Amino acid sequence: MKSQLLIELKKTGIPNFELFKSSEDLKVIPDLLNELLSKERADFEKILEKNAENLTFDELFIEGELGYLRNILNFLNSTEKSPEIRKIIQDFRAKYEDFLNQIAYSRRYYEVLSDFSKRDDLNADQARILELEIKYFKQRGIDLDEKTQEQVKEINKKISEISEKIQNNVTDEQAHFLINFPDNESFLSLPKDILTMARKASKGEKMLTFDANPSGLQAILKYCDDPEIRKTIYLQLNQWASKGEYSNKNLIFEFLSLRRNRAQILGYENFAHQSLENKMASSPAEVKKLIGEIAEKAKLKAKNELELLKSTYNLTQINPRDLVYYARKYKEEFYSFDEEELRQYFEFDHVVDWLFEFVKNFLGVEMRKIKKSEGPSAIFEYEVYFNDTQIAFFVLDPFYRAGKRQGAWADILREKDSEFLPLVINVENFSENRDGKTLLYKRDVETLFHEFGHALHAMLADSRYAQLNGFNVERDFVELPSQLMENWVKDQEALKSLAKHSETGEQIPFYMLQTQENLQTRMMGNFVLRQCELTLVDMSLYDSELPDSSEELENSILEISNRYSLFPRGQEYQLYCSFLHIFGGGYGAGYYSYMRAELLEADVFQKIKENGIFSPQIGNLYRDKILAQGCRKPARKLFSDFMGRDPDSKALMKKYGFLEQ
Structure with a gap:
């Protein structure tokens, strides 16, 4: 079995994931991990034995199967419920962290890279990689004494362990979650497919059973006429992993403490300053100023929106759990907007076909399907081509x-190297209709396009070196390609061919296009204000003094939230316990990246629109100046190379509807 798995890891292309899930294979994977680890340790020692002049550039970095196998296991752990795979990952984590620390704090390795960087036969990509690697060594503390380095290594291991526990607690509570309601008239307005699934899950007991599928829970908030039921669901969505055996409260307090401690050992004021050293923003103050200014504009718009809803529906107040319910009613009654009717124009297969045809014409990227898994929750596999040359698997x-x-x-899953093409994945959680055509909500289509924008950024990088792919660009730039792609789901010209009726094949009617246009900035204030709230909670957590206990931390978070939210946040508001982006998802003191990147992409899309949203000429320019460059250059330079100037916030203000105020 072990040899079969090793053969699979050495093959080019997409692995047979089933091989890594069978009980027989799971028994040998721990031994295989240890063997691959021993091999990579030995390969690393060989690098240290040589001088820079006796090494080639490719010999400076380890290329092996260990990272690939770990990525496969992490992918399966995130997308399947497998206690066996989780245990394998947990048992191996400490050994792997020790190896990463061995590399990260090797004085000899640092000297080899530094010496190699002085050679005059380096090309631009090689020089850039060495520049970044040497910078990261210094930021990690290569100049610290050995005792202090050991302290940092232990903190690194502990942070990794806690981050994994935080994520697992959220996943586990959601996996075990079920809630039942009587099948009565309060639910009649819910989408038919959501109701059908809930009735099937209740096993014919005149009840509705919902699991943690966000499509069902969000549908209750939006369509259920019973305010008490909406309250129950709202509280649940804001309380994942906040109590009982799944509680993340103490873990998060320890996590924040460890990150702060490590940052200060490394010479930073706090983790926020450390995080921003490799981003476009120069300081926490700059971030708070930018987001604070947006928040003030959003708050004004949000207040007007709430007053409109209150006066329309004779309400003395609107609770946050009721906002999407009344916003939906308002759009239906005053704009004849029916989300379920619109959904009929976004059939999954057609949307994916349209997306791939678009990137073929706009960017020259061809997606060739090679496999679709059978059974529920289908998975699709593709080869990716550019100029008739394969560049990736997807x-x-x-x-x-x-x-x-x-x-x-x-x-x-697999980085590009001298032998293999990159293997990139996109994961979503759309509700699949297993009895017919799967229809997507417009927000689902935006999500699909968003994640594929990330995939393009990874797959189209020109450099042969993985270190320079698009995922390694500054975090507050990495969301530009993803958020940019969402514009083709919102633009009228694109919707004329993207939105096609699932039964008749007819183009979306003009009145629906006009409705979409009219609603672009409607109820946008509360959405933007909520993003500002989350962003400033994140930055404040990492830029402020840490309270003395998890209870005080919770009060501090509520105080920050109440500064920016129009809705009073009480003790029942525990969203931070499942805010995975900032506790190990790569966005700690960086959640602002979404809004910063949106400012950039709004500017970029305006230029694209001026040149034609389907124009291959502007598409090629975007591909060549941004996507293909990966992180060859600093993000500011990538932006100015495409735009010919620095960023301008006017396009974002227009997108949010703030220029109308």
Whole structure:
């Protein structure tokens, strides 16, 4: 079995994931991990034995199967409910962290890289990689004394362990979650497919049973007429992993403490300053100023929106749990907007076909399907071509299943190297209709396009070196390609061909296009204000003094939230316990990146629109100046190379509807 798995790891292309899930293979994977670790340790020692002049550039970095196998296991752990795979990952984590620390704090390795960087036969990509690697060594503390380095290494291991526990607690509670309601008239307005699934899950007991599938829970908030039921669901969505055996409260307090401690050992004021050293923003103050200014504009718009809803529906107040319910009613009654009717124009297969045809014409990227898995929760596999040359492999895992981590994300399972093409994945949690055509909500289509924007950024990097792919650009720039792609789901010209009726094949009617246009900035104030709230909670957590206890931390978070939210946040508001982005998801003191990147992409899309949103000429320019460059250059330079100037916030203000105020 072990030899079969090793053969699979050495093959080019997309692995047979089933091989890594069978009980027989799971028994040998721990031994295989240890063997691969021993081999990579030996390879690393060989690098240290040589002088820079006796090494080639490719010999400076380890290329092996260990990282690939770990990525496969992490992918399966995120998308399948497998206690066996989770235990393998947990048992191996400490050994792997020790190896990463061995590399990260090797004085000899640092000297080899430094010496190699002085050679005059380096090309631009090689020089850039060495520049970044040497910078990261210094930021990690290569100049610290050995005792202090050992302290940092232990903190690194502990942070990794706690981050994993935080994520597992959220996933586990959601995997075990079920809630039942009487099947009565309060639910009649819910989408038919959501009701059908809930009735099937209740096993014919005149009840509705919902699991943690966000499509069902969000539908209750939006359509259920019973305010008490909406309150129950709202509280649940804001209380994942906040109590009982799944509580993350103490873990998060320890996590924040460790990150702060490590940052200060490394010479930073706090983790926020450390995090921003490799981002476009120069300081926490700059971030708070930018987001604070947006928040003030958003608050004004949000207040007007709430007053409109209150006066329309004779309400003395609106609770946060009721906001999407009344916003939906308002759009239906005053704009004849029916989300379920619109959904009929976004059939999954057609949307994916349209997306791939678009990137073929706009960017020259061709997606060739090679496999679709059978059974529920289909997974799609593709080869990716540019100029008739294969550049990558791509896996799309779009549908919800119990035990799958919620949300949507992109990742690289196998990095590009001298022997292999990159293998990139997109994961979403759309509700699949197993009895017919799967229809997507418009927000689902935006998510699909968003994650594929990330995939393009990874797959189109010109450099042959993985270190320079698009995922390694500054975090507050990495969301530009993903958020940019969402514009083709919102633009009228694109919707004329993208939105096609699932039964008749007819183009979306003009009145629906006009409705979409009219609603672009409607109810945008509260959405933007909420993003500002989350962003400033994140930055404040990492830039402020840490309270003395998890209870005080919770009060501090509520105080920050109440500064920016129009809705009073009480003790029942525990969203931070499942805010995975900032506790190990790579966005700690960096959640602002979404809004900063949106400012950039709004500017970029305005230029694209001026040149034609389907124009191959502007598409090629975007591909060549941004996507293909990966992180060859600093993000500011990438932006100015495409735009010919520095960023301008006017396009974002227009997008949010703030210029109308």
